[in-house]
Amino acid sequence: MNPEDPLAQLKDIHLPETGGWWPPAPGWWVLAALCLIALIALVWAWQRHRARTAWKRQAKAELATLSQQMCNDPAWYGDLNRLLKRVARQTHQNRYPESMTGDEWAAFLLETLPKDRIASRPTAEALVAAAWQPKPAIAPRNALAFASLWLEAQL
Template identity: 35%
Template sequence: MATDGLVDSTTDAALKSLNDIVLPLPVSYMPQTWSWAALGAVLVALVALASWRWLRRWRANRYRREALAALEALGRQSMAQTATDRFGQQLAELLKRTALAAWPREEVAKLSGDDWAAFLAQHATSPHDEVLGPLVDDREYRPASQPSGEERARLIDAARKWIESHHVPA
């Protein structure tokens, strides 16, 4: 039996008594207890401290990045057969500039010969490869006696290791 679109009185009364669905309040993202807020603050502080220390270390090592870039350019120049007879002088000068950037001028500028080689060995973090000692002691002032290609590669590698790993007291 069709009611022709008419709803009986009982159904009509039941439909009118229905209310809309009440949605719950949205869940807050704020911590429910003070300990979670304190933990969050400590974590934010630790991240900020770690970021600050990383930035300080990165800025303090700027001279190392610049010295490594200059060493890379010197290495390319020396291996490309456009090497000048000043290779030993240029490498020793680069090491001296690197040391002057890290230590006080009064401590480093006066060093030469055996004292300069001892300084390089003393501040190396790994056992010092004796390749740099003869360079700064002997070849620094003798442009005529230039190293071979293989020896240049060893000198550049030793200089790179020293620049990357020398220890500067705080």
Template identity: 35%
Template sequence: MKADGPELRDIHLPADPSWWPPAPGWWVLLGIVLVLVAVALILRRKWQRRRRWRVRVMSELDSIAAHQQRETDPVRVVAEVSQLLRRASRLLDTAAPSLHGEAWLRFLDGPLEGTDFSDGIGRVLLEGPYRRDLEMDTDALLALARRWLQRVVAERSEHV
């Protein structure tokens, strides 16, 4: 013993904590981030699928219009537009493609909130594909089909 008093020793600090395993809060944060990334990937995939479908439908309508510009064949235009509208109508109602006559035209009028199909140029969809010769304004029918498709795609995008 020293005359001044007992000998003091330095304080020994514990070792620095290891970075592994992380604290429970970090595991929770990792889980939340993984769930958010998964949800973002699912939503992006749905968006891309809708976008590809929209582009494919509109390009098919553009193809019909381009063919009409090269060869004037109103019967073919009416038949192709009718088929395209029937395929696209499944987005709104799976039973829609099986509708016939006035019920089909009323169904087509629904999204446009008018009577362009049942009382206008769209009436040609009933008998036009089955005639040999047809005199009609194909540009007006193509414009009406484009409006309908854009409205249906927009409505469907809101509900999905």
């Protein structure tokens, strides 16, 4: 090598060092912000859905409790009727089912059953009247079967 040769003093081409992973490029920041916004929106929508359907979960839980506490007591039939009215108030708000009593309430229960299900008017009438009778005319098992059939159609 000739020390006076200017080409000999040149160094080989070297690549610059990589930028590393931090800080990320602006596109990654935008993507992260969009993902965060989407996650917040999903959580918010899920919470709204849970809040709107809380009454369904409560109705199912109360029906399960009533089925475990099944007895031929007018208070039990009253609790079952109150459960049905609460669900009816949620599903048929424009018909004001909470103000219905007696034959009107029994007719409403039969009317809102699915058309492919067979339900007898005496069962519905006996369920409605059982809350006020000292000795109810309907067996608790039959009343619970009718109530769960009706609730299944509404929920």
